[in-house]
Amino acid sequence: MAFLLAILIAFILYPILRVLWIALSDETGNLTLIHFLNFFRRPLFREALGNTLVSGLLVVVFSGLISLPLAYIIARYEFRAKILLQTAATLPLVIPPFVGAVALQLILGRSGMVNLLLMRWFDMTIPFMEGLTGVVLVQTLHFFPFILLNTVVSLSNIDPSMEEMAQNMGCHGFRLFRRITLPLMLPGFIAGSLLTFIRTIDDLGTPLMLNYKNLLAPQAYLRITTVGMDDVDGYVVCVVLVVLSLISLLAARKYLGLAEYATVQRSAPVTRRLHGKKLLLVWLLCGAILGVSLLPHIGILLLSFSKVWSFTLLPTAYTLGNFAEILFRAPHFIKNTLLYTLLAAGLDIILGAAIAFLLLRSRLAGRNLLDAIATLPLAIPGVVLAVGYLRVFHGWDFPGLGAPLTSSWVILVVAYTMRRLPYTVRASYAALQQVHVNLEESAQSLGANRLKTFAKVTLPLISGGLVAGGLIGFVTSCVELASTIMLVPRIELGPISYGIYIYMQSPLGRGAGAALGVVAILLVSLGTYLTHRIFGGRAGNAFRI
Amino acid sequence: MQPAEVRLDGIGKSYGEQWAVRGVNLHIRRGEFFTFLGPSGCGKTTLLRIIAGFVFPDEGTIYLDGQPMDHVPPWRRNVGLVFQNYALWPHMTVFENVAFGLRERKVAPSEIERRVMETLKQVDLQGTENRRPSQLSGGQQQRVAVARTLVIQPRLLLLDEPLSNLDAKLRIDMRIELLKLQRDLGLTTIYVTHDQEEALALSTRIAVMNGGRVVQESTPRQIYEQPANEFVAAFVGQSNLFSGKVLQADPRVIEVRTDDNLVIRAASSASAKLPERGDEVLLSVRPEAMELRAAGSTPTGANQLTGHVAASAYQGSFVEYEIQLAGRALKTYTINPKGRALFQRGQGVVVIFAADDVVIVRSDGE
Ligand SMILES: Nc1ncnc2c1ncn2[C@@H]1O[C@H](COP(=O)(O)OP(=O)(O)OP(=O)(O)O)[C@@H](O)[C@H]1O
Ligand SMILES: [Mg+2]
Numbered sequence: 001m002a003f004l005l006a007i008l009i010a011f012i013l014y015p016i017l018r019v020l021w022i023a024l025s026d027e028t029g030n031l032t033l034i035h036f037l038n039f040f041r042r043p044l045f046r047e048a049l050g051n052t053l054v055s056g057l058l059v060v061v062f063s064g065l066i067s068l069p070l071a072y073i074i075a076r077y078e079f080r081a082k083i084l085l086q087t088a089a090t091l092p093l094v095i096p097p098f099v100g101a102v103a104l105q106l107i108l109g110r111s112g113m114v115n116l117l118l119m120r121w122f123d124m125t126i127p128f129m130e131g132l133t134g135v136v137l138v139q140t141l142h143f144f145p146f147i148l149l150n151t152v153v154s155l156s157n158i159d160p161s162m163e164e165m166a167q168n169m170g171c172h173g174f175r176l177f178r179r180i181t182l183p184l185m186l187p188g189f190i191a192g193s194l195l196t197f198i199r200t201i202d203d204l205g206t207p208l209m210l211n212y213k214n215l216l217a218p219q220a221y222l223r224i225t226t227v228g229m230d231d232v233d234g235y236v237v238c239v240v241l242v243v244l245s246l247i248s249l250l251a252a253r254k255y256l257g258l259a260e261y262a263t264v265q266r267s268a269p270v271t272r273r274l275h276g277k278k279l280l281l282v283w284l285l286c287g288a289i290l291g292v293s294l295l296p297h298i299g300i301l302l303l304s305f306s307k308v309w310s311f312t313l314l315p316t317a318y319t320l321g322n323f324a325e326i327l328f329r330a331p332h333f334i335k336n337t338l339l340y341t342l343l344a345a346g347l348d349i350i351l352g353a354a355i356a357f358l359l360l361r362s363r364l365a366g367r368n369l370l371d372a373i374a375t376l377p378l379a380i381p382g383v384v385l386a387v388g389y390l391r392v393f394h395g396w397d398f399p400g401l402g403a404p405l406t407s408s409w410v411i412l413v414v415a416y417t418m419r420r421l422p423y424t425v426r427a428s429y430a431a432l433q434q435v436h437v438n439l440e441e442s443a444q445s446l447g448a449n450r451l452k453t454f455a456k457v458t459l460p461l462i463s464g465g466l467v468a469g470g471l472i473g474f475v476t477s478c479v480e481l482a483s484t485i486m487l488v489p490r491i492e493l494g495p496i497s498y499g500i501y502i503y504m505q506s507p508l509g510r511g512a513g514a515a516l517g518v519v520a521i522l523l524v525s526l527g528t529y530l531t532h533r534i535f536g537g538r539a540g541n542a543f544r545i
Numbered sequence: 546m547q548p549a550e551v552r553l554d555g556i557g558k559s560y561g562e563q564w565a566v567r568g569v570n571l572h573i574r575r576g577e578f579f580t581f582l583g584p585s586g587c588g589k590t591t592l593l594r595i596i597a598g599f600v601f602p603d604e605g606t607i608y609l610d611g612q613p614m615d616h617v618p619p620w621r622r623n624v625g626l627v628f629q630n631y632a633l634w635p636h637m638t639v640f641e642n643v644a645f646g647l648r649e650r651k652v653a654p655s656e657i658e659r660r661v662m663e664t665l666k667q668v669d670l671q672g673t674e675n676r677r678p679s680q681l682s683g684g685q686q687q688r689v690a691v692a693r694t695l696v697i698q699p700r701l702l703l704l705d706e707p708l709s710n711l712d713a714k715l716r717i718d719m720r721i722e723l724l725k726l727q728r729d730l731g732l733t734t735i736y737v738t739h740d741q742e743e744a745l746a747l748s749t750r751i752a753v754m755n756g757g758r759v760v761q762e763s764t765p766r767q768i769y770e771q772p773a774n775e776f777v778a779a780f781v782g783q784s785n786l787f788s789g790k791v792l793q794a795d796p797r798v799i800e801v802r803t804d805d806n807l808v809i810r811a812a813s814s815a816s817a818k819l820p821e822r823g824d825e826v827l828l829s830v831r832p833e834a835m836e837l838r839a840a841g842s843t844p845t846g847a848n849q850l851t852g853h854v855a856a857s858a859y860q861g862s863f864v865e866y867e868i869q870l871a872g873r874a875l876k877t878y879t880i881n882p883k884g885r886a887l888f889q890r891g892q893g894v895v896v897i898f899a900a901d902d903v904v905i906v907r908s909d910g911e
Contacts, residue, residue: 161632164599167619168626169646169697179645183636 001364004354008373011418015388016242016380022391023235039236045219049240051132052216056200058136060193063144064151070289071151073282079274081286088290089145094524095296096479096497097142098205099517102504103299104138105129105210106309113313134210139203141296143196150192154185187255194252198245202381204482205497209504216241220383221486229390238384245379297521303514310507322511326499326519330512332492333499334519337478340409340495344416345474349466351417352424356462357454359425360432374425377418382482385415389487409493412484416477423476424469431465432458468531475527479520496520548575548733549610549624549700551596557604558591565591566757569605573735573750578727580736582744583754584780589737590629592754593703596735597626609701625699629706631690633678639665639689640674646697664696667726684715691723695730702727702734708743720746741781745769753777769831771904778829778906785835785875786906787828791820798847798900801826805872810847811903820905827907834902835877837866840893847900850875854888868896 026032039045074085092100107113108128115125128137158181166172166180204217213222216237223234274282304322306315326333355374359367377385393405405411435458443453481497488494491502496516503513551573558565566588573579581589594600596607598619607614614622633642640661647657665671668688678686687707694702707723708716724747727734738744744751745765752762753776761773772778778786789803799811799820809828813819820826838844840851852870864887868875875896888894 159630159632161628161630162634164597164619165626165628165632165634166645167599168597168624169693170620170623170649171645172618172620175649180634184634 001358001362001366001370004351004358005366005370005373007351008370011414012376012380012385012421013373015385015392016376018391019235019238019242019384019388022232023239035232035236036239039233039240042233044214045233045237048214048216048219048237051214052201052244055132055136055139055215056197059139059143059200060147060197062136062140063147063196064189064193066140066144066289067148067151070285071148071155073285074148074152075155077272077274077282079279079282081283084290085286088286088293089148090528091290091293091297092142092145094521094528095142095300096205096481096500096517096520096524097138097203098209098481098497099300099479099500099514099520100142100296101134101138101206101209102510102514102517103296103303104134104141106299106303107295108137111310116313129210131212132214135207135212135215138206138210139200141293142206143199146196146199147189147192150195151185151189154188154192155181157188158184191252191255194248194255198248198252198379201241201244202383202482204381204383204485205501208485208501216244217381217383217482220381220387224387224390225486229394234387238381238387241381242379242384245381249375249379300514300517300521303511304518306511306514319511322515325512326515330499333494333496333516336409336493337495337497337520337523340412340416341474341477343413344420344477345470347413347417348420348424348473349428349470351421352428352469353459353462353466355421355425356428356432357458359429361437375422377420378422380419382415382419382480382484383486385419386483386486389415389483406487407489409489411487411489412493412495415483415487416473416480419480419483420473420477423472424466427465427469427472428462431462435461464534467534471527471531471534475524475531478523478527496523547700548731550575551701551733551735552608552611553592553596553605554608555605556592556595556602556607558588558595558600558602564757566595566602566754567604569759571752571759571762573733575733576731578724578734578736578747578749580738580744580748580751581754582738582741582751582781584739587754588757589739589754590705593626593705593735593737596701597624597703598622623697623699624701624703625694625697626703627690627694627705627707629709631678631686631710633686633689633693635678638675638677639670639681642678642689643674643693643696646693650697660696664692667695668692668722683711684719687711687719688722691726695726695732700733702732703737704734705737706739707736709738709740716743723747745781753781755780772829772906774907775827778904783832783876783878785830785832787830789826789828791822791824791826793822794820799826799905801828803828805870807850807870807872809903810900811905812900814905826905829904829906830898830902832865832876833863833878833880835875835896835898837868837877837879837888838895838897839888840895842895844895844897846897848896848898848903850896851893852896853893854890857887857890859887868894870896 023035024031024033026034070085070089074082105112109115110125110127110129112129114128118124118126128134162184163176163180166176171179201216204221207213207215207218208221213219220234220237220241223231223237227234302315303309305318305320307317307319307321309315355370358364359371389411390406393411395404397403398405398408405414439461440453440457443457444450448456479497481501484495484498485501488498494502496519500513500516500520503509503516551571553569553571556569557567569592581592583589591600595602598614598617609622609624634645637645643661643664644657647660652660661674662671665674668691670685670688670692673681673685678689681689687710691707708719711719720743736744736747745768748765750762750764751768752759753768754760755776761768761777763771763773768777768781772781772784775786778784787801787803787807787809789801789809792800792802792808794800794813796813796819799813801809801811803809811828850870852868852875854866855869855874856867858865861881863878863880864882866877866879866888868877877896
């Protein structure tokens, strides 16, 4: 317990408090709000804050608009194209947003496919990808599945008799949706939207790739990396980010609690078959959604095989050289990713199981603190955690390492482990909750001691939940950029996401970057597939926190 | 609203290969308390949902007051349904829940207020109107569900195991409340249950169902006293069943040799056709119709079987005995014999019962 607390405090709480302290103190070490006043006095920062709020809100609203009808169709109707729709809904999840950003540049950008065609036919262009529009577009395309999955869950959790009762009372059609269905699903829907909002303000890669800097996350990054570690403004931006996330997280938890009340008691929800015109309409819709969700994948795949592709519809010359580059000349990106993420996932599983066990089965004081700190990473943007690490671990030799932690690749494993810890804690907590204490007690009454009971009874029963949490940690760490980009000590220690970022900086490297992107997509797909294969529909729940 | 009359005409509904209900013909008269009784999975809920309009039958037609319901959606049928889990809307208060149906019917607000309060009073729930369903006890929730349905003055009330989520004591109290309410309002009611006691206590008529079919449709007394077949005899109440061959049959008494070599005399009923010598028959005798005497006494009675007590269970108002005969066991109930000694395990006894108490459940001569 003390050991776990120490780890969590050292690697989560303390770095954050350090960031907070710097933002809140002056040179003489007194508490002050002067830095925050300065923050709000600078138009640049005010604008960044406004842009962050607006873009997050727009992404959530657009995603909601796409998701509501789709979710309703998935949850309430039976038709063969449903599998297409469900696939379309998971496709964006496997492509990291910053990779998607590059791909969409090629298709929708100023000299991308669509605009070239528009130019040729109508002599006009549409600035899809410029500025904030581009960020919102890329993020909506990437994040709408989170809201969609959440909405489907909220909808299918509604007890069908709630709606049937209303029909029995004379209510039907859109009125039924407005008076019964919508209010019952709303808490779950809002919770999902808030969690998505947190992800959008955490996303550093997309604005960097689109070269749009006037958001909070890139501002924090740029302050620290260009102005320097001692620039107070960077820390202030970090604190503002954390406050935004924290508020959203707390609100999401409240709404999730509210959502509990409407959940099913009876077996399967009622689904209807679709016929005629409606069916055709749904088919068209599915096709359109699938097409749009596939755009980034197609773009990145084309780019990865292209030798020359600029100012033309499609690449003008193809090559396998990009894959040769990343597999043979610079294979360390892939190797590093596997090493870091698997290590982190393993550590997460161990820590997650231990923490969940203490939370549920022990009466020790300090459990609440443990729980709170273990949940905290959900509300800490990657940039902020990275800044905290740089501040705390820079400049002194870490015991047993002989060098500062920040100059070793270990720091990346630590960052990944801590950032994804909430997933394994939640997953093991949920799994452990299913294991009735009686099962353990009966083992003990048959003569097994505590340790044996845990190993022989508890562990096998919760292993499914543990692996699920670990896999989700693996999948999300594979494409983590926000903290990676700040913490990578040297290029050759960088993982895939870092490699993509570096390659994409030069026009010549874009092909290799895309090839790495393809590898990332494959890794994430594999992880996602395994999660679904092993855990079926329940896997989605882990994303709901 | 005048209570409805319901006719089910050859109703069948299949899920895939399996028929949930099949060939159901019933006529439910105005003001009746009609019960579908049967074991789990026999199709009771399906039948009820067909009447409410949530399930459309694959075969047959429903008539409400003579009108075919083939193309009438649930929201136009004006039948009230109470779900087993009550289905109270958690995002609305008790008042809003009960007022919902009236609002859908565009009733004036002042009228809504009046009728909701009146109905809440009817089910004894005054003062709870501003609470949420989650703040009510199980019994209160059940009454809100009933009030919500009654307030729209449906022409037909459908109840799907409305008491099954309540504890035993409350179930019996609510049973009586429900009975009074229905008889006062004169509302045609269809009630679904798998609890035979509930069915017998409440109904004017019962349809016993098994495997998707109605196997007997009759008054509670007839169902209990004249079970139409083996299934009903065993499902409704307890029964001692004997199968055997007719030894001789005359218009007064029928003598049967059972498969375990007992001889049982049954009174022949005036209505049924007289079986012939050699016919295979199934007899049923209720446990409470059997009387016990200590062995050695010389009682009189049409049927006397000797055996010994294999087990006894004291139930308060009666004592349940299992009597071991030469080839088989019998179950008997003895009204609590206050003060008198109970029979002991192993004690020899004579079981006696009248020929009138023997029901010929089935006879293949028919
Ligand atoms: N939506 C459905 N899909 C497939 N089969 C169904 C469906 N609804 C009912 N069934 C089947 O039809 C049969 C009758 O079900 P029904 O719910 O009517 O039984 P019941 O008599 O109400 O049982 P219980 O007392 O358990 O509520 C069952 O075998 C059930 O499995
Ligand atoms: Mg049922």
